Amino acid sequence: MIDLASQLSQTAGAAFAALGLDAGLGAMWRSDRPDLADFQCNGAMAAAKAAKTNPREIAQGVVDELRRSLLVASAEVAGPGFINVRVSAEALGERATAIFRDERAGAPSAEIPRRVVMDFGGWNVAKPMHIGHLRSTIIGDSLQRLFRFMGDEVTSDVHLGDWGLQMGQLINEVRLEQPELSYFDADFSGPYPSVPPITMETLERLYPQASARSKTDADRRDLDRKATGELQAGRSGYRALWRHFCDVTRVGLERECAALGVHFDMWKGESDAESYIPELVDDLKSRGIAVLDEGAWIVRIVREADRKEMPPLLLVNRDGAVGYHATDLGTIIDRKRTIDPELTLYIVDQRQALHFEQVFRAADMAGYAPESALEHLGFGTMNGKDGKPFKTREGGVLKLHDLIAQARDAASARLTEAGIGEGLSPEEFTDIASKVALAAIKFADLSNVRTTNYIFDLDRFISFEGKTGPYLLYAAVRMKSLTRRARAEGVEPGAISVELDAERGLALALDGFTETVRGAYARRMPHILCDHAFALAQAFSGFYAAAPILAEKDVTRRASRLALTLATMKQLELVLGLIGIETPERM
């Protein structure tokens, strides 16, 4: 299953090679001048620069070769040495037909499947999921779907923040409010009560309090550090209380995950690295990788080539407690022994870039994992219209739960307004509204380039027109409707032949899926998938408006258009699946 661009690249590459030049110069891609060409190649100019010859001459040689290809309807040299190619209608029709028959609708597979771990570090115990957490969850989910689709063996780990200072802060905050709890007894050894002494609501209230006090009050901070150290050292009552924090939080997070349609293979946390910490510390100390400095054990990771300051990795602080540097290293050891991944991806806020740089270097120095097998996939933050971290009108953070609820309400209102709800059962109505809402949210977020900050605009997130998730669903639903009708009327699909401009555009869009998937996979960029989905839906909408499909009288042509529709539907559902969007049957 080779896409047109690759086939053309091979032909052009061979022509370059025949001239004694690098075959890679023959790379062709969709032209950004659709008025002039379907595909273009710029290699002649680069080649001429290196060889100090005339680029148009080289280009002409390649063009002569391209013209022999059955794919090519026309090929010519333009401007300083651009090579412009138009593919034949026959080639486009065959390619579209092949996509129609292909289970993967033209998508490539990984050449060598790998074991891949995806770490979604970002959620914390006791903190509710707010819209700031949307990105790691949605981006990570899209990537795990994409990597699996490519054939990799993916293990996703939610990797909760459950082991740091915030645990000591919470313990002390609970102690302030409920000092009578037996968990604080030094000799606590009681059974772990089935009813937690705190609820998620309590935790959500206590956490900001605790954090604020710890920040402003040095004495309190010392107590929090001490409690954290004791928790990590195994103090029984603290462990029991901590376990409650984790359990209560997890129930809430799983609910949000279900609402978002996101799945994790493992619900591990920083604390799961605990058993590896002693040997990790010993190992690094004994090999002289960790050194004592100002009472703390650190790993110096500076390199000569560094231009920026590289603070050392803090392995054990002067109170004997470990932070997330150590737990991340411990987790690397854990994964090495249990999964032995060839690649680990950390889908975590861009602001953690330095942290991961430190951890990766240390892991490499210690021989736990080569730096090349560890990748931090940072993402930008969501800002408000003022460019600062997003706040609600009341000044608080918008909870993910509330965002989803608002989107569902908006979707329900839109469905009712369009009169869709009348013939549907309440269940189906709710299901459709939910799918529309999720599509709106996910697409609005994922269509931004992963690495940059962007402005969160609620209206845009739940809007249903233009370049939005619901637009894509609408296109898919039209295709499904046609499919149902075709089945009912007994119309069969046939070989695709490309006649109209709209059909040509749609066939070219379908062909681009191969490169889309390859690019999104290589760069770990879901927005590339979004762009393709939109371009495909747009091309289909144009086709739908321009050409009768089942209403077409000519039987062969009708069969071709139905096949084109089915191919598009399959590919659109595939790509939507990769960004975590489900399509309803009607809307």
Add this chain to the structure above:
RNA sequence: GAUCCCGUAGCUCAACUGGAUAGAGCACUCGCCUUCUAAGCGAGCGGUUGCAGGUUCAAGUCCUGCCGGGAUCGCCA
């Protein structure tokens, strides 16, 4: 202070490894529902890519300086 990222149409965002006339959506102005879902389609309007230099046949993209915004910089994660 040091380092890194960002600055593209009124607004929100694209632009693959440097390629041709910088593309979408929203908003605004027109036109299109007696045939397959108008959450749609077609057309128009809208740009000195923050500023000034430089490299190149070619710069939104690379280099230098400046302006504006953000992030990070060992005991919080």
